[in-house]
Amino acid sequence: MGRITLERVAKRFAEVEVIPPxxxxxxxxxxxxxxxxxxCGKSTLLRLIAGLEDVSAGTIRIDGQDATGMPPAKRGxxxxxQSYALYPxxxxxxxxxxxxxMAGIAAEEQERKVTAAAEVLNLTAYLDRRPGQLSGGQxxxxxxxxxxxxxxxxxxxxxxLSNLDAALRVGMRIEISQLHNRLKTTMVYVTHDQVEAMTxxxxxxxxxxxxxxxxxSPLELYRAPRNRFVAGFIGSPRMNFIExxxxxxxxxxxxxxxxxxxxxxxxxxxxxxxVGVSEHLGSDTFFHVNGTGxxxxxxxxxxxxxxxxxxxxxxxxxxxxKIHRFDREGLRLA
Amino acid sequence: xxxxxxxxxxxxxLSPAVVVLLLWMIxxxxxxxxxxxxxxxxxxxxxxxxxxxxxxxxxxxxxAFFTSxxxxxxxxxxxxxxxxxxxxxxxxLLDQAFWGQGIVRVLxxxxxxxxxxxxxxVWKNMFMNPVNGLFAYVAKLFGAPxxxxxxxxxxxxxxxxxxxxxxxxxxxxxxxxxQSLDSxxxxxxxxxxxxxxxxxxxxMLPHLTRAITVVILIQTIFLLSTFAEILVTTNGGPxxxxxxxxYLVYAQSLLQFDVGGGAAGGIVAxxxxxxxxxxxxxxxxxxxxx
Numbered sequence: 001m002g003r004i005t006l007e008r009v010a011k012r013f014a015e016v017e018v019i020p021p022x023x024x025x026x027x028x029x030x031x032x033x034x035x036x037x038x039x040c041g042k043s044t045l046l047r048l049i050a051g052l053e054d055v056s057a058g059t060i061r062i063d064g065q066d067a068t069g070m071p072p073a074k075r076g077x078x079x080x081x082q083s084y085a086l087y088p089x090x091x092x093x094x095x096x097x098x099x100x101x102m103a104g105i106a107a108e109e110q111e112r113k114v115t116a117a118a119e120v121l122n123l124t125a126y127l128d129r130r131p132g133q134l135s136g137g138q139x140x141x142x143x144x145x146x147x148x149x150x151x152x153x154x155x156x157x158x159x160x161l162s163n164l165d166a167a168l169r170v171g172m173r174i175e176i177s178q179l180h181n182r183l184k185t186t187m188v189y190v191t192h193d194q195v196e197a198m199t200x201x202x203x204x205x206x207x208x209x210x211x212x213x214x215x216x217s218p219l220e221l222y223r224a225p226r227n228r229f230v231a232g233f234i235g236s237p238r239m240n241f242i243e244x245x246x247x248x249x250x251x252x253x254x255x256x257x258x259x260x261x262x263x264x265x266x267x268x269x270x271x272x273x274x275v276g277v278s279e280h281l282g283s284d285t286f287f288h289v290n291g292t293g294x295x296x297x298x299x300x301x302x303x304x305x306x307x308x309x310x311x312x313x314x315x316x317x318x319x320x321x322k323i324h325r326f327d328r329e330g331l332r333l334a
Numbered sequence: 335x336x337x338x339x340x341x342x343x344x345x346x347x348l349s350p351a352v353v354v355l356l357l358w359m360i361x362x363x364x365x366x367x368x369x370x371x372x373x374x375x376x377x378x379x380x381x382x383x384x385x386x387x388x389x390x391x392x393x394x395x396x397x398a399f400f401t402s403x404x405x406x407x408x409x410x411x412x413x414x415x416x417x418x419x420x421x422x423x424x425x426x427l428l429d430q431a432f433w434g435q436g437i438v439r440v441l442x443x444x445x446x447x448x449x450x451x452x453x454x455x456v457w458k459n460m461f462m463n464p465v466n467g468l469f470a471y472v473a474k475l476f477g478a479p480x481x482x483x484x485x486x487x488x489x490x491x492x493x494x495x496x497x498x499x500x501x502x503x504x505x506x507x508x509x510x511x512x513q514s515l516d517s518x519x520x521x522x523x524x525x526x527x528x529x530x531x532x533x534x535x536x537x538m539l540p541h542l543t544r545a546i547t548v549v550i551l552i553q554t555i556f557l558l559s560t561f562a563e564i565l566v567t568t569n570g571g572p573x574x575x576x577x578x579x580x581y582l583v584y585a586q587s588l589l590q591f592d593v594g595g596g597a598a599g600g601i602v603a604x605x606x607x608x609x610x611x612x613x614x615x616x617x618x619x620x621x622x623x624x
Contacts, residue, residue, distance in 0.1 A: 052521050073527035085522035089540040098536070099526035146526070 001063045002153035002186030003028045004049060009058035011044055011210075018044050019210040021058060026154075026188060026203075031180050034190045035197040035233070036207035042190045043158055045207070049188065050079050050156050062153060073102075078147035079156040082163065084139045086131040086146075092118075093127040096145045103150075117145045120179075137168045144179070154186035161196065173199060194234055198222070206230050228330035231256050237286060237301075239324070242294045252325035252333055259286065259301040261322035264308070269315030273298065275308045289314060363604075369597035376591035389598035398574045398582055399599075403606075405489065406578040410557045412493035413500060414550055420497070421504030421549065422542065426534075428505070429512050439509075446502040450562040457495045458484060458567045488568050488576045495563050500556075504549045511545035512538065547618045554614060558607055579603045 004026040011019040019041045026032050034042040047053040049060060051072035060068050067075050078099075086095050093114055094101075100110045118124045121141040131139055140160060147155055157176070161169045177200050180187050191197055197204050198218045206213040206221065206229070214226040218234075225231035231239050239256040247255045263269065264287065273292035278285060283304050288297045300316060308314060325333040370389055374382040393399060428439060445453065461468050462483035470480030483491040515538065523533045561580045564570055570577035570585060577585065583603060587596020 050525060052524070072521075072525045077525070079522065079525050081518045081522055083516060083518050085516065085518035087519060087523075087537060087540075089543075098523070098528075102523075102527040102532060146522075150526070 001028050002026075003061075003063050004154060004186065004188070005059075005061040005064075006049070007059040007061070009045075009048060009060060010056050011041070011048060011053065012056040017210070019048075022210075022212050024205065024212065024215070026186060029184050029186055031177075031187045031189065031200060031202045032205060033197040033201035033203070034188065034205050034207055035194055036192065036213075037233070038192055040207045041210035042192075042207045044210075046079075046156050046158055046188060046190045050077055051075050052079075076150075076153040077156055078150050078152035078154075079158065080140075080143045080147050080160045082159045084131070084143040084160075084163075086139055086142055088131050091128050091130055092123060092134070092142050092145075095131065095142055096123075096149055099146060099150045113149045114145075117148045120148065120182075121145050136164050137172060140164065140172055141175075144176075148179075148183070152185065154188060157187065157189040159190055159192070161191070162193075169196075176200065195236060198234065204234075206233060208233075224332070225256075225324065226332055228254065228256065228326050231324055231326070231332075237299045240295060240298045242298075244294070246294050247325075250323060250325055253328040254326045254330070256324040256326065257318045257322065259299040261319045262298070262300045263317045263319070264300050264302045264306065265315045265317065266308070266312070267315065269317035271298075271316040271318075273314060273316065275310055275312045275314055278308060278310070280304070287314070289316060292316070366597045366600050369593055370601050372594045372597075374592075374594040374597075376593060382594070385594070389594045390602070393586070393595055393598045393602060398577060399602075401574045402577045402579045402582040405574075405576060406558065406580075408489060409493060409496065409560060409578055410554055412490075413497045413557055414553060416493070416497035417500045417504040417553065418546060418549060420501050421508045422546075424501070424505040425508040425512050426538075428509055442505055443502045445499055446506075448499070450499060451566050453499055454495050454563040454566045457491075457498070462491055484568055485572060488572060492560075492563055492567060492576055495567070496557065496560055500553055503553070507545050507549050508542060511542050515541045551614050551618050554610065558610065579606065 004024075006022065006024040008021040008023060009019070010017065010021040034045060036042050044053060048055050051067070051070060055068060058068075059066060062075055062077070087098065090098065096114045096117055097110045100113060105113075114127070115124070118127055121144060123138070123141055123145060126134060126138060126142075131142065134142065143160070160176075161172050164172060173196060176187075176189075180200075189196075189200065201218055203215060204218055204221055205215050208229050214221060214230045216224075221230060221234045225234060228241065232241070235258055237259050239258050240262075241254050241256050243254045247253060271292045271294060273289040276288040276290040276297060278287050281304070285302045285304055285306050287300045287302060287308060289300055290297050292298055298316065302308075327333055369382075371384060371386060372382040373380070373385040373388065424442065428435070428442065432438075448456075459466065464470050464480040464482040464485075467480070467483075469483070473480045481487075519537055519541075520533055523537050528536060559580050560578060561584065564576055564578065564581050565584075568576045570581045574582075579599070580603065583596055583599040586592050586599050
């Protein structure tokens with residue numbers, strides 16, 4: 001079981017309110033991702049759940065039990081840190097066994113659990129090495145191994161992939177998702193990378209300045225962002241925002257349209273502009289179209305084979321049913 | 335320094351410094367070795383003459399020699415034990431956040447800047463003196479007879495004085511080491527269920543081993559040649575109770591005016607120091623590799 005409930009949880013550092021009172025429900029077995037720009041309080045929120053920071057107000061319940069004042073070790077949660085936080089003077093085996101040793105578990109039992117965890121994570125060959133002799137991805141796996149052996153109620157991940165290179169990050173992302181499928185344990189994952197959030201989460205919590213902007217499945221957030229912040233944060237490249245007369249024509253203060261929902265044509269269309277920068281990714285091409293008079297630049301996704309050059313005149317046509325409308329406060333209009 | 339040309343030029347440029355340093359070391363060492371084989375007493379009025387190993391035989395069979403070796407070892411060992419243990423405790427204390435942290439840290443470092451002769455005199459006259467000393471005053475306050483530290487426990491007193499001077503050094507090195515410990519490691523250990531003592535034993539202490547070996551190495555080098563504190567407090571006495579090897583060499587050559595005997599003692603000291611150095615370097619080398 002691993003059901004975590006936050007009730008009116010708030011955090012203040014001296015006079016600065018980092019997290020205003022918020023409520024959140026994390027169901028058993030869910031993969032929840034906290035996502036938001038740096039400094040939005042997502043790591044603080046995770047540390048509150050872990051018990052590494054004291055809450056200023058509110059209640060944290062784990063499986064219905066009040067855990068607000070409980071020390072971290074008693075909460076039955078395991079955490080994977082951004083820096084991995086492996087113990088450099090211990091071998092991989094000792095690192096993974098450390099929580100078991102602290103719990104006073106018999107040596108044979110320790111050995112059995114460490115071996116099992118090492119097999120799951122493909123670490124068997126490295127058990128007698130020290131963290132310093134491992135690559136970034138292997139260290140990450142050791143950190144996860146140390147979390148797994150405790151058989152926690154929930155795993156907490158604090159930006160675990162941000163120290164890895166791009167290729168490894170994609171690999172580890174899949175490994176963590178597979179691990180979740182196999183263990184079916186609750187996982188709470190903090191990241192600033194919306195791609196990680198979209199690909200891994202059952203439920204995304206978008207945070208901004210300590211407030212929860214929206215909670216929902218990845219596609220809910222993509223299809224129906226509650227406000228401009230979520231609309232701009234989820235999706236890559238960012239959604240285009242257009243204000244002024246064009247927005248007024250749709251009866252809104254601002255409209256948003258994703259790059260993938262705009263058709264490009266050299267023949268004719270709704271909006272006219274010239275190609276500025278083009279980014280060729282092979283599978284896709286992103287054009288930054290200037291001079292439309294609607295916004296500084298409008299980003300458009302086209303197929304990889306579309307060949308337009310700097311200065312070419314193009315016509316853009318948004319898909320009418322994919323236009324998001326926002327009011328003056330930035331809230332979504334139905 | 336990639337090309338052969340650059341390497342050659344570098345060698346030429348370096349050579350004056352290397353030659354000067356070599357002479358600086360070789361000439362006094364050579365003269366000391368030369369004198370150690372001479373009968374060369376300043377009081378006899380006789381010209382120096384070759385005596386072979388006589389000086390060494392006298393120095394090494396002198397009962398004071400064994401006492402001095404023992405004293406040197408207990409001085410070094412005692413001070414190391416106090417400064418390492420005390421330094422760790424002080425570093426743990428100073429690592430906490432408290433009001434006035436900056437000033438307290440400066441105060442802690444202060445003893446290191448006091449000259450050895452001065453601090454030894456202050457300890458001798460203001461603290462340990464059985465008549466005017468602070469300790470005697472406190473003892474009398476409780477109705478106890480004052481304890482004459484330098485007469486009744488001379489070696490212990492000198493260890494305390496020297497340890498007081500070196501404690502700040504150890505504290506400083508260990509504090510910086512402690513502050514370089516990744517706080518996430520401690521948090522991870524906390525999540526893993528380690529209490530404070532377990533965190534200290536399993537995380538902090540292993541992190542400090544490198545700093546501890548550095549403290550031991552540097553202090554041993556300096557402590558082997560402790561001299562000023564002994565000269566101004568006990569003069570090596572009572573008897574030879576606080577005579578270490580350095581002080582014995584001094585007594586031989588400058589109190590008995592026996593240049594040859596002093597030189598022989600100096601060479602023995604150099605050999606012993608090198609033996610210690612070899613052991614230390616091995617120990618440290620192992621620790622610094624890991």
